[in-house]
Amino acid sequence: MLSQWVLMGALILVGVYLLKAKPSASQQAIRRLAIIAALLLGALAVLFPSYTSVVAGYLGIGRGTDLLLYAFVVFALFYVVHQYRRQLWQEKTITDLARALTLVRAAQEDQAPTNKTKP
Amino acid sequence: MATTKKSGRPAREADAWVVIPLFNESEVIASVVTELCQSFEHVVCVDDGSSDDSAELATKAGARVLRHPINLGQGAALQTGFDYVLTHEDATHVITFDADGQHRVSDALEMLELARSKRISAVFGSRFLDKRTKPGLKKKVVLTVAVIATRVFTGLRLTDAHNGLRVLSRETISKIRMEQNGMSHASEIVHQIAKARLAWREYPVEILYTEYSKRKGQSLLNSINIVIDLIVR
Numbered sequence: 001m002l003s004q005w006v007l008m009g010a011l012i013l014v015g016v017y018l019l020k021a022k023p024s025a026s027q028q029a030i031r032r033l034a035i036i037a038a039l040l041l042g043a044l045a046v047l048f049p050s051y052t053s054v055v056a057g058y059l060g061i062g063r064g065t066d067l068l069l070y071a072f073v074v075f076a077l078f079y080v081v082h083q084y085r086r087q088l089w090q091e092k093t094i095t096d097l098a099r100a101l102t103l104v105r106a107a108q109e110d111q112a113p114t115n116k117t118k119p
Numbered sequence: 120m121a122t123t124k125k126s127g128r129p130a131r132e133a134d135a136w137v138v139i140p141l142f143n144e145s146e147v148i149a150s151v152v153t154e155l156c157q158s159f160e161h162v163v164c165v166d167d168g169s170s171d172d173s174a175e176l177a178t179k180a181g182a183r184v185l186r187h188p189i190n191l192g193q194g195a196a197l198q199t200g201f202d203y204v205l206t207h208e209d210a211t212h213v214i215t216f217d218a219d220g221q222h223r224v225s226d227a228l229e230m231l232e233l234a235r236s237k238r239i240s241a242v243f244g245s246r247f248l249d250k251r252t253k254p255g256l257k258k259k260v261v262l263t264v265a266v267i268a269t270r271v272f273t274g275l276r277l278t279d280a281h282n283g284l285r286v287l288s289r290e291t292i293s294k295i296r297m298e299q300n301g302m303s304h305a306s307e308i309v310h311q312i313a314k315a316r317l318a319w320r321e322y323p324v325e326i327l328y329t330e331y332s333k334r335k336g337q338s339l340l341n342s343i344n345i346v347i348d349l350i351v352r
């Protein structure tokens with residue numbers, strides 16, 4: 001069935017994104033295009049609800065509702081993975097910041113070795 | 120530098136700096152630092168946002184204490200220690216040492232001697248090269264998973280991937296950069312040393328499993344975290 005290929009492809013893409021995503025401008029552009037496409041498709045689905053069933057029929061999915069459900073699941077999964085990656089990048093930034101602060105403080109203390117121990 | 124001066128002692132190691140990641144170890148850190156200071160001039164504790172008085176106790180015992188403003192994880196603490204040591208020109212080696220008192224200072228000294236005499240970039244302590252250490256079954260499972268994961272991802276055939284006692288040359292720490300903040304840094308160090316094609320060796324060490332260190336040991340589930348951290352980064 002065509003839908004199975006499409007869905008498996010989408011899940012594999014999410015998996016690749018989980019492993020390979022980097023904070024790059026081109027990936028951001030792709031994400032934005034995907035959001036615009038999702039908005040347009042969403043608007044079409046709202047305006048012409050009966051066509052979702054037609055598309056679903058082409059893909060070998062029974063009903064338009066099921067098509068929307070599948071699309072939602074894939075989108076939600078992608079969103080979770082994207083947020084997870086973002087959190088990893090943020091952690092790294094925070095780590096770099098905290099480390100820089102620690103080292104600057106240490107350098108200051110080393111330069112002024114007046115034996116006062118700060119609480 | 121705040122060091123305890125004791126006359127009549129043999130000269131302390133001045134070129135090898137000890138780096139201890141420190142997080143809430145107030146029960147044991149003072150004795151660990153005191154013992155290390157008898158053999159090493161530079162003992163650096165990186166306090167990883169402890170909520171107890173570990174940092175004060177380490178300072179009093181003679182360590183140079185750096186403080187993370189927030190808790191980042193053991194790997195991050197080690198990396199901070201490495202960065203700090205690299206700012207000191209006289210440091211030729213770094214010794215990583217756990218704060219919970221499970222390592223023996225004599226092992227560290229022997230490993231340092233090996234690294235110096237054979238010019239080895241990285242000497243890893245291993246508790247499985249001889250029969251001295253007797254870990255429990257649970258510990259064995261965790262460590263076996265870690266060893267297998269390390270082999271798969273780094274290609275190095277280490278027998279004990281998660282031993283906190285290591286001797287690394289200055290060249291080594293300037294070439295590696297740990298980005299795993301948590302416990303997966305141990306495999307990450309190995310991975311980067313493999314990639315940089317540095318000479319490495321394992322050295323048999325004894326782990327002193329006290330009631331205290333057993334209580335603080337890693338859980339079985341955490342080995343899953345280690346594997347996933349190595350895949351997704």
